[in-house]
Amino acid sequence: MNAMTADWIEIGRVEDVPLRGARTVKTPAGDIAVFRIATGEMLAIEDRCPHRGGPLSQGIVHGDAVTCPLHNWVLSLRTGEAQGADRGCAKTIPLRIEDGRVLLAARVLAAAE
Amino acid sequence: MTEKLVVIGNGMAAGRALEHLFEEAPGRYEVTLFGAEPRVNYNRIMLSPVLAGEKAYPDILIHDEAWYRRHGVRLRAGRKIVAIDRAAKTVTASDGTETPYDRLLLATGSDPIIIPLPGHRLPGVATFRDLDDVETMLKAAESGGRAVVIGGGLLGLEAAAGLKGRGMAVTVVHLAPTLMERQLDPAAGYLLQKELEGRGIRVVTRANTKSIDGVDRAESVTLDDGTEIPADLVVMAVGIRPSTALAKAAGLAVNRGVLVDDSMRTSDPEILAVGECVEHRGQCYGLVAPLYEMAKVAAARLAGDEAAAYAGSVTSTKLKVTGIDLFSAGDFAECEGREEIVLRDASRSVYKRLVIEADRIVGAVLYGDTADGGWFFDLMREKTAIADLRETLIFGRAYAGGAPLDPMAAVAALPDSAEICGCNGVCKGTIVSAITAKGLTGLDEVRAHTKASNSCGSCTGLVERLLSATLGGAYTPKAVKPVCGCTELGHGELRRLIAAKELKTIPAVMQELEWATSCGCAKCRPALNYYLLAAWPGEYADDAQSRFVNERVHANIQKDGTYSVVPRMWGGVTSARELRAIADVVEKFAIPTVKCTGGQRIDMLGVRKEDLPAVWADLNAAGLVSGHAYGKALRTVKTCVGSDWCRFGTQDSTGLGIRLEKFMWGAWTPAKVKLAVSGCPRNCAEATCKDIGVVCVESGYEIHVGGAAGLDIKGTEVLGRVASEDEALETIVAIVQLYREQGWYLERIYKWMARVGLETIRAQALDDRAGRRALFDRFAFSQRFSQSDPWEPRARGAEAHEFRPMADLRALEAVR
Numbered sequence: 001m002n003a004m005t006a007d008w009i010e011i012g013r014v015e016d017v018p019l020r021g022a023r024t025v026k027t028p029a030g031d032i033a034v035f036r037i038a039t040g041e042m043l044a045i046e047d048r049c050p051h052r053g054g055p056l057s058q059g060i061v062h063g064d065a066v067t068c069p070l071h072n073w074v075l076s077l078r079t080g081e082a083q084g085a086d087r088g089c090a091k092t093i094p095l096r097i098e099d100g101r102v103l104l105a106a107r108v109l110a111a112a113e
Numbered sequence: 114m115t116e117k118l119v120v121i122g123n124g125m126a127a128g129r130a131l132e133h134l135f136e137e138a139p140g141r142y143e144v145t146l147f148g149a150e151p152r153v154n155y156n157r158i159m160l161s162p163v164l165a166g167e168k169a170y171p172d173i174l175i176h177d178e179a180w181y182r183r184h185g186v187r188l189r190a191g192r193k194i195v196a197i198d199r200a201a202k203t204v205t206a207s208d209g210t211e212t213p214y215d216r217l218l219l220a221t222g223s224d225p226i227i228i229p230l231p232g233h234r235l236p237g238v239a240t241f242r243d244l245d246d247v248e249t250m251l252k253a254a255e256s257g258g259r260a261v262v263i264g265g266g267l268l269g270l271e272a273a274a275g276l277k278g279r280g281m282a283v284t285v286v287h288l289a290p291t292l293m294e295r296q297l298d299p300a301a302g303y304l305l306q307k308e309l310e311g312r313g314i315r316v317v318t319r320a321n322t323k324s325i326d327g328v329d330r331a332e333s334v335t336l337d338d339g340t341e342i343p344a345d346l347v348v349m350a351v352g353i354r355p356s357t358a359l360a361k362a363a364g365l366a367v368n369r370g371v372l373v374d375d376s377m378r379t380s381d382p383e384i385l386a387v388g389e390c391v392e393h394r395g396q397c398y399g400l401v402a403p404l405y406e407m408a409k410v411a412a413a414r415l416a417g418d419e420a421a422a423y424a425g426s427v428t429s430t431k432l433k434v435t436g437i438d439l440f441s442a443g444d445f446a447e448c449e450g451r452e453e454i455v456l457r458d459a460s461r462s463v464y465k466r467l468v469i470e471a472d473r474i475v476g477a478v479l480y481g482d483t484a485d486g487g488w489f490f491d492l493m494r495e496k497t498a499i500a501d502l503r504e505t506l507i508f509g510r511a512y513a514g515g516a517p518l519d520p521m522a523a524v525a526a527l528p529d530s531a532e533i534c535g536c537n538g539v540c541k542g543t544i545v546s547a548i549t550a551k552g553l554t555g556l557d558e559v560r561a562h563t564k565a566s567n568s569c570g571s572c573t574g575l576v577e578r579l580l581s582a583t584l585g586g587a588y589t590p591k592a593v594k595p596v597c598g599c600t601e602l603g604h605g606e607l608r609r610l611i612a613a614k615e616l617k618t619i620p621a622v623m624q625e626l627e628w629a630t631s632c633g634c635a636k637c638r639p640a641l642n643y644y645l646l647a648a649w650p651g652e653y654a655d656d657a658q659s660r661f662v663n664e665r666v667h668a669n670i671q672k673d674g675t676y677s678v679v680p681r682m683w684g685g686v687t688s689a690r691e692l693r694a695i696a697d698v699v700e701k702f703a704i705p706t707v708k709c710t711g712g713q714r715i716d717m718l719g720v721r722k723e724d725l726p727a728v729w730a731d732l733n734a735a736g737l738v739s740g741h742a743y744g745k746a747l748r749t750v751k752t753c754v755g756s757d758w759c760r761f762g763t764q765d766s767t768g769l770g771i772r773l774e775k776f777m778w779g780a781w782t783p784a785k786v787k788l789a790v791s792g793c794p795r796n797c798a799e800a801t802c803k804d805i806g807v808v809c810v811e812s813g814y815e816i817h818v819g820g821a822a823g824l825d826i827k828g829t830e831v832l833g834r835v836a837s838e839d840e841a842l843e844t845i846v847a848i849v850q851l852y853r854e855q856g857w858y859l860e861r862i863y864k865w866m867a868r869v870g871l872e873t874i875r876a877q878a879l880d881d882r883a884g885r886r887a888l889f890d891r892f893a894f895s896q897r898f899s900q901s902d903p904w905e906p907r908a909r910g911a912e913a914h915e916f917r918p919m920a921d922l923r924a925l926e927a928v929r
Contacts, residue, residue, distance in 0.1 A: 011919055011922070016914065024918045034919055060639070060659070062633055067634075069661065069663075
């Protein structure tokens with residue numbers, strides 16, 4: 001099967017990502033963190049905390065948020081926005097699941113072009 | 114003239130479509146109906162009650178022979194259609210007969226998914242889809258024996274309950290961590306598992322089946338961890354998939370299911386499709402309500418109503434197992450802009466969760482009390498604004514519109530005979546009269562005089578409200594700082610309740626202790642994981658996703674996302690071989706910084722995450738294991754050279770340090786634990802600012818506790834002196850075990866000591882010899898499960914997903 005279609009790129013299967021966990025995807029524009037939250041839903045955001053660049057993929061996942069492993073900022077996986085009193089935003093990346101395959105929006109590659 | 118309608122499939126969707134059609138356009142079509150099963154249309158969702166013995170086949174018939182006759186339907190039961198010729202507009206049956214059609218209705222339903230495991234074709238392996246399957250199972254159940262059900266979803270559990278009711282010993286093996294994970298959140302899944310286990314059904318979660326074994330027929334099921342479960346009957350109930358082969362062969366557009374538009378038309382306008390075989394707006398359905406909605410639209414279209422349209426369904430699920438009340442509907446994923454209302458009543462095993470978005474209910478999970486399921490479902494489907502109901506919404510329809518329930522008023526309204534403390538059988542009247550007659554002013558006094566809230570403690574909130582109601586403003590409850598926003602409990606109460614109520618999983622704690630959120634937060638989850646690990650060694654399965662990254666990947670994350678690696682050097686002693694191995698690793702992986710730590714170890718900083726397993730493999734090869742420099746765990750035992758070399762040394766401080774570290778490494782603790790052993794009072798190992806220190810003297814070993822040299826600077830307190838090295842080891846291990854049992858998560862030993870007092874520690878870990886031994890033994894027992902090098906399995910490829918990116922798209926870009 002062709003991994004690339006016009007708009008979406010296949011990156012793996014749903015079960016590749018642990019429940020309440022994350023995996024990274026390397027792209028020319030930097031790493032992307034692909035999360036699978038407790039309900040099974042999957043979300044992707046850039047793997048960089050807006051605070052000090054911490055790898056969000058390594059944080060503890062709770063609800064639809066992640067706590068950055070470096071300084072405990074809590075970011076919404078849905079909007080990328082920092083929660084509580086902190087201000088900042090990580091870029092979100094559109095993600096789709098098709099027959100258990102996980103697809104990211106192809107424009108994740110765009111930044112390097 | 115009458116048109117010819119051919120219907121393929123005689124299930125519930127087809128039956129319902131025909132009922133509607135005969136109502137709306139009687140006589141318009143001459144209908145021929147093909148069904149693969151050799152019988153009339155029956156209510157497939159009632160197969161579970163048939164299996165359970167609560168209903169018989171005649172009870173679940175939908176259409177009898179007379180119905181088909183009355184409507185002039187030519188029923189071809191037991192004849193399967195094998196081909197559709199769309200050009201000739203005919204269908205061919207398995208016996209070769211051709212039947213022409215003007216319009217065709219596809220209702221081929223779905224097939225059970227069969228995992229092609231070794232042994233899946235052995236006799237004694239069944240699915241749970243039609244009446245034949247039920248008969249196979251009933252036959253197997255006649256002789257009792259053991260059944261294994263693969264799949265803990267709706268069908269699997271109904272099968273399990275049915276077989277159990279028929280007298281079989283039943284085990285359910287399920288891949289996911291909780292049952293029915295697609296319909297239930299973990300909290301409800303936990304309650305369900307508890308209920309099933311209470312009925313004697315064994316449930317094994319996180320279980321991947323490797324094979325079904327047997328010579329002439331199924332005899333056992335083997336899981337991929339090697340566990341073998343004996344089985345006379347194996348039921349595979351892992352899901353269904355739309356049955357599309359016929360449609361595909363006929364050249365209709367098929368994705369997961371047969372594609373239909375809102376008018377239920379396939380890519381061929383003369384052919385309609387309904388039921389489980391279709392895919393509509395990207396959705397396939399396996400529940401009855403959507404099938405009926407589709408059937409209605411298809412019938413209307415066939416009857417000539419060009420406006421009828423199907424817009425998709427909101428679905429709800431109920432488990433049809435007698436005595437288990439469970440309801441799930443809509444979408445209960447957590448989303449931005451969504452809020453949840455959670456009600457947990459631990460004593461009645463009730464869990465209710467509503468998901469609210471933009472003032473509407475979008476999802477509901479109910480367990481234990483589903484009386485309001487229909488009401489919530491209506492509110493959800495009709496998108497009713499719930500702002501006015503919100504305060505009492507979760508209490509259900511009975512409260513809707515009534516005055517919001519004030520917990521104080523509710524307690525005041527209770528009759529004197531109302532039981533407050535179930536453990537000790539104490540009524541409201543007893544507590545109130547004790548408070549007034551004896552002048553009690555606080556919770557501890559009530560506990561002492563009435564025994565209420567003195568056992569499991571789950572009625573503490575009620576007792577406190579009774580105190581407030583009785584004493585008015587004179588009562589101020591002792592302020593306990595909650596663990597986090599998810600609970601009102603403090604760390605101490607939480608630990609006590611985990612032990613008293615024998616809570617052994619995170620979902621169990623969250624349900625029984627009435628957590629306010631569905632899956633906790635980054636504060637409570639690591640704490641719970643530690644408390645459960647400490648309370649139930651060997652029983653609790655560590656939850657990696659509730660651990661901070663350092664403890665999950667067994668290295669220390671650095672500011673740039675790289676890691677540092679610190680191998681263990683027992684007592685701070687190393688060798689040429691170890692140093693050479695470290696030097697080789699540093700060069701091989703171009704590790705930028707190598708540094709000595711304050712705990713007498715070597716730290717390699719700046720290791721890339723992907724390199725960790727290979728780095729560990731090389732270190733392991735030289736005998737080096739994880740130093741746990743990343744964990745809330747035993748870190749280092751620092752030593753001086755003692756009587757081996759030093760002219761002042763009084764005892765073998767290096768030897769004791771090594772012995773301590775070799776005995777205690779691998780133990781998890783509330784916060785990090787650092788030890789040191791100095792060979793004389795000159796104290797070169799700086800033992801008097803460690804969590805626990807030993808200062809050797811001529812007459813023995815001085816044990817020191819509660820030092821700090823970090824955020825706070827604090828010298829240790831002397832616990833006492835012991836004469837022998839064995840006694841020093843036993844005492845230190847006992848102190849650490851006491852701390853493991855009493856400490857609050859992230860509370861260092863000096864803070865724990867300030868809270869419980871040096872005297873308490875001395876009494877329990879030093880003076881009470883039997884108690885000290887018991888603490889030592891409990892520590893030693895727990896070490897059986899935690900003293901293994903975490904690097905070793907990972908170096909061999911375990912948890913590989915942690916260390917490898919899911920995909921690397923950097924190269925893809927080059928080819929674009």
